[in-house]
Amino acid sequence: MIFGSGIFKGLAVTLKNLVNSYFRKPEDGGLFTVEYPERRIAVKEAYRNFPFLVYDGTQAEPRCTACDICAKECPPKCITVVREFDKDAKPLKKPAVFDIDVSVCMNCGLCEEVCPFDAIYMDHDYEVASPDRQQKLLFHKEDLLKPAEYLRKIRPVDAAAIEKRRREAEEKKKAAAQAAAAKKNTP
Amino acid sequence: MHRTSVRDRNEIDTQTLEINFGPQHPSTHGVFRMHVVLDGETIVSLKPVFGYLHRNHEQIAENITYLASMPYTDRLDYLNAMTNNFGYALAVEKLASIEVPERAQYLRVIMAELTRLVNHMALIGFLLNDLGAFFTPVLYAFREREKILDLFEEISGSRMMCNYFRFGGVKRDVSDGQLAEIQKLVEAFPRFLDEFEALLAKNEILCMRCQNVGVLSPALAVNASLTGPVLRASGVSYDLRKVDRYSLYDRFDFRIPLGAKGDTYDRYYVRVLEMHESVKILRQALRGLPAGDTMNKKMLPFLKAPRNFKPPVGDAYGRIESPKGELGYYVVSDGSPQPWRYHVRAPSLINVTVLEDLCVGHKIADAIIILGSIDIVLGEVDR
Numbered sequence: 001m002i003f004g005s006g007i008f009k010g011l012a013v014t015l016k017n018l019v020n021s022y023f024r025k026p027e028d029g030g031l032f033t034v035e036y037p038e039r040r041i042a043v044k045e046a047y048r049n050f051p052f053l054v055y056d057g058t059q060a061e062p063r064c065t066a067c068d069i070c071a072k073e074c075p076p077k078c079i080t081v082v083r084e085f086d087k088d089a090k091p092l093k094k095p096a097v098f099d100i101d102v103s104v105c106m107n108c109g110l111c112e113e114v115c116p117f118d119a120i121y122m123d124h125d126y127e128v129a130s131p132d133r134q135q136k137l138l139f140h141k142e143d144l145l146k147p148a149e150y151l152r153k154i155r156p157v158d159a160a161a162i163e164k165r166r167r168e169a170e171e172k173k174k175a176a177a178q179a180a181a182a183k184k185n186t187p
Numbered sequence: 188m189h190r191t192s193v194r195d196r197n198e199i200d201t202q203t204l205e206i207n208f209g210p211q212h213p214s215t216h217g218v219f220r221m222h223v224v225l226d227g228e229t230i231v232s233l234k235p236v237f238g239y240l241h242r243n244h245e246q247i248a249e250n251i252t253y254l255a256s257m258p259y260t261d262r263l264d265y266l267n268a269m270t271n272n273f274g275y276a277l278a279v280e281k282l283a284s285i286e287v288p289e290r291a292q293y294l295r296v297i298m299a300e301l302t303r304l305v306n307h308m309a310l311i312g313f314l315l316n317d318l319g320a321f322f323t324p325v326l327y328a329f330r331e332r333e334k335i336l337d338l339f340e341e342i343s344g345s346r347m348m349c350n351y352f353r354f355g356g357v358k359r360d361v362s363d364g365q366l367a368e369i370q371k372l373v374e375a376f377p378r379f380l381d382e383f384e385a386l387l388a389k390n391e392i393l394c395m396r397c398q399n400v401g402v403l404s405p406a407l408a409v410n411a412s413l414t415g416p417v418l419r420a421s422g423v424s425y426d427l428r429k430v431d432r433y434s435l436y437d438r439f440d441f442r443i444p445l446g447a448k449g450d451t452y453d454r455y456y457v458r459v460l461e462m463h464e465s466v467k468i469l470r471q472a473l474r475g476l477p478a479g480d481t482m483n484k485k486m487l488p489f490l491k492a493p494r495n496f497k498p499p500v501g502d503a504y505g506r507i508e509s510p511k512g513e514l515g516y517y518v519v520s521d522g523s524p525q526p527w528r529y530h531v532r533a534p535s536l537i538n539v540t541v542l543e544d545l546c547v548g549h550k551i552a553d554a555i556i557i558l559g560s561i562d563i564v565l566g567e568v569d570r
Contacts, residue, residue: 006389014385032330044337046359060458075255106522108258108350114491122344150469 045155048109048122050102051079053144054151062145063119066095070111070120079111098141100153103133120164124154190230190399196270205229210239214317217565221542221554228550233543237536240569253518254354254493255278256529261348262514263531264567266305269339270509274350274392277433278505278516279354286484290479291356292435294397297472298342298351299371299507300465301335304376306510307416308332309460313560314455315387318396324387332381334372341365353490355483360422366473373469380462388456397452399496401557402544404449411541415512415534420457421449429436434507438475448493454560496522502528511562531570534561 017029026032034041051070055062058185072080084096111120123146130136152159208221215221220241224231244263248256260275261268273295280287287295292538309332309517312325336346342361343351350360361369386464403413408421418425429438444460446453482490489496500518506515512534538561545561546554 004391006391006394010386010390011380019325042238044341046341046344069492073252073255075251075258106262107345107348110255110258110350110493114493115489158282 003098015111020122043124043126043154047124048078048107048112048121049126050105050107050128050139051100051111051120052123052142052146052150053098053141054119054121054148055145059142059145062094063117064095064098065117065119067116069116071116073110073114075108075110076104076106078102095141098144099139100144101140102128102139110155117167121151121155129137195470197206201226208551208552208554211234213260216313216426216563217568219558219563219565219568223551223554223559225551228552230546230549230554233546233554235539235542237539237568238564242570244570249526250525253496253498253526254489256526257352258348258350261350262566263533263570264509264511264514264535264564265347266564267302268345268347268512269302269343269351270507270514271297272349273434274507274514275516276352276354276505277507277519278503279498280522281505282501282503282518283496285355285484286483287356287434288480288483289435289477290360291481293472293476294357294361294441294481295352296435296486297469297476298339298349300469300472301338301369303485303510304333304462307462307549310349310559310562311383311387311455311458312557315393317559318393318556322389324383327379327383327386333366338365338368338372341368353482354404355486356481360475360481366476369469370473372472373466374531376461376466380459380466388459392503394452396553396556397455397560398450398476399448400451400549400553401560402448402450403541403545405540408449408546413512413538413541413563415508415510416457416461417454417512417538419443420453422446423542425444426528427506427513431506431508433505435472436456439471441467451556451560454562460515470481496526497522506532509534511542511564511567512538519559533567533570535565535567536570539568541564 020029021031024030046065053062053064066081066083068081071077071081078101080097080099080101081095081099084092084094086092109122112122130135148159151162195448202257204225206223208226209215210218210220220236220239222236224233242262244259248261257272257275260271260481276295279285280282294434308328312328315324316322323408339349340346340366343349343358363410400497403417403421405421405423405555407422411427414427422445424443426447427433428441429443441464444457444464446457500520500522502517502519504515508514513532514534515529515532517530518526521527537560542554542558545557549557
């Protein structure tokens with residue numbers, strides 16, 4: 001073998017790739033770079049970024065019951081939950097404060113997995129950069145609350161399964177309540 | 188300035204030069220410092236200095252639940268999140284004697300082998316970058332790696348920090364469409380490897396720079412308890428997939444590529460051959476993937492409440508053949524929801540200990556490729 005032939009063989013490969021990048025389809029060796037701000041790749045359904053809170057009707061009635069389970073299970077402890085009290089200091093089943101420090105959050109998705117009320121889910125919104133680390137990266141309840149339709153929009157398959165499960169649980173609860181009421185009425 | 192004087196060939200008194208290579212140097216693959224004493228350009232002594240990326244991983248794990256450590260293990264060797272998860276899951280499953288359904292086992296093997304492809308491609312790309320083949324090989328490698336990372340994102344939710352394994356199974360099932368994608372990728376992969384081979388393997392510059400540089404003798408490799416491709420490049424046949432036969436590796440037919448000399452070229456080429464073997468394992472695993480559960484039914488309640496998961500008192504050591512070597516997790520339970528002791532045996536840390544023996548007598552430029560061929564990730568060295 002002539003000395004230097006290995007280099008020329010390698011250069012032939014780069015030449016082939018150069019030509020292919022112009023004349024082939026992306027999946028077949030062509031250019032597959034997407035120039036980001038102008039064009040975007042569709043976000044995959046399973047993708048997870050930062051958590052958000054789900055509400056069904058209005059923002060005043062979130063699904064979250066301030067049970068504090070997500071805050072306890074969060075590995076880097078980035079969630080702060082404070083329960084709301086009414087005028088008579090009676091604890092209510094909703095949070096007064098729900099803060100997520102996204103500069104600490106590591107996108108693991110454990111809060112979503114442990115939540116017993118289907119209240120917290122991982123978002124798809126990845127453009128959350130901010131020049132201010134102190135204020136803008138601490139998400140408050142108002143920033144986190146998003147309607148159930150939003151979840152349906154970003155994760156259609158998951159949302160369908162979740163809603164089916166919730167409906168079934170509700171029907172079961174209703175049936176149990178009716179059975180209990182029937183029992184009460186016939187002593 | 189180092190004060191010892193060295194007599195050179197012409198009997199002129201010269202002085203050695205002491206330099207700090209890193210920690211902020213692109214060729215050190217992270218925040219790693221080499222304290223080098225040079226005589227001209229020849230290395231007289233070299234001391235690796237690390238700890239810049241220490242994140243208290245083990246102590247944190249002792250203060251949170253068993254499952255909560257899973258996302259932290261992703262960040263050890265941040266190129267290979269799946270295999271890091273694998274080792275930890277194996278250790279805790281051993282500790283609490285949890286069985287894993289067959290489909291989950293197969294998925295684990297598929298993910299581990301895909302991770303091996305990702306790691307070896309990134310390694311070879313960056314090794315060639317260090318050699319001066321500026322960005323052509325690394326971008327070809329990253330083009331293929333990107334396809335695998337996209338699959339990881341679709342399956343686990345994240346490209347690199349997968350957090351996919353759970354004790355007793357995996358987090359979510361893989362759909363038929365995704366399996367077809369993996370199949371397509373695996374079928375197309377040998378073509379890429381052939382192209383890479385034509386691009387690099389016979390390249391005279393690569394051969395001259397890598398052959399007979401940083402020769403690691405089998406005796407030193409064994410005495411320094413090195414593992415992984417670095418050990419196998421020296422001709423020692425030791426692979427935990429064959430030795431331990433953990434998970435399902437006894438079912439697959441594959442071979443262990445060995446090097447002859449133990450120089451940098453062998454360490455590079457053993458990894459190319461390992462990728463061929465990984466493709467073989469992937470083909471068999473995809474063919475044999477059964478239907479069924481992906482989680483052990485007994486472990487499902489603990490997914491919702493990791494705090495209730497209390498393994499019995501005892502200890503367990505789970506180890507796997509990660510792309511970099513033997514990755515082991517030692518977990519001691521005192522019956523509480525948190526491990527009493529948690530230790531990681533990181534292959535990168537132990538493999539980097541022979542760096543001085545490999546580098547002394549070579550030029551400073553060779554130290555960079557020797558370091559690159561050892562394949563360290565500082566997230567794992569410093570933990």
